[in-house]
Amino acid sequence: MSLHVRTLVNDTIVNVAQLLKETVGSTRIVEAHLDQMPLDETLRAEDLEATIRLTRVEAGILAEGRLTAGVQLECVRCLEFFRTTIAGDFEADFRPSVDVRTGIPLHVPEHQDLFVIDNNHELNLDELFRQVAIVSLPMQPICRDDCPGIEQVDDDETGGADERLAVLHELLEHEP
Numbered sequence: 001m002s003l004h005v006r007t008l009v010n011d012t013i014v015n016v017a018q019l020l021k022e023t024v025g026s027t028r029i030v031e032a033h034l035d036q037m038p039l040d041e042t043l044r045a046e047d048l049e050a051t052i053r054l055t056r057v058e059a060g061i062l063a064e065g066r067l068t069a070g071v072q073l074e075c076v077r078c079l080e081f082f083r084t085t086i087a088g089d090f091e092a093d094f095r096p097s098v099d100v101r102t103g104i105p106l107h108v109p110e111h112q113d114l115f116v117i118d119n120n121h122e123l124n125l126d127e128l129f130r131q132v133a134i135v136s137l138p139m140q141p142i143c144r145d146d147c148p149g150i151e152q153v154d155d156d157e158t159g160g161a162d163e164r165l166a167v168l169h170e171l172l173e174h175e176p
């Protein structure tokens with residue numbers, strides 16, 4: 001049996017009509033590459049690579065895999081932007097919204113962890129990729145372990161102290 005791998009380039013949609021007609025346990029392998037994908041208003045993933053195994057399960061399709069992507073993040077110490085690579089594993093349930101054989105609409109329970117396969121039997125990996133990339137972001141991004149932070153921090157503090165001293169001097173001068 002040859003392993004059929006489907007490749008998606010700058011696309012996240014897989015038609016799973018055939019897979020939905022197959023028996024439980026049937027699989028497809030999908031490899032996806034996206035030049036870029038927005039994660040929120042300011043952040044985007046670049047060169048996203050993902051390998052996904054789609055398995056026909058009783059309730060629909062199980063998508064399991066791993067993605068890696070480059071992101072530009074702001075270092076919490078020095079506030080400079082730097083590029084880093086994120087990686088995340090995922091396992092997600094996709095449920096069909098219509099019966100693939102009869103076309104009869106199916107009830108998909110509302111649950112944040114459930115993804116819906118649309119009326120055309122198209123499974124969109126976009127939202128899954130976005131969610132996995134976002135949870136894979138470092139909480140405290142640091143450009144390098146020994147990042148010294150902002151050099152001017154000390155100067156600012158000194159400046160602040162000088163200012164306070166100046167105010168104090170002024171008050172003392174006006175002392176009767």
Ligand SMILES: [Zn+2]
Binds near residue numbers: 075076148
């Ligand atoms: Zn830094």
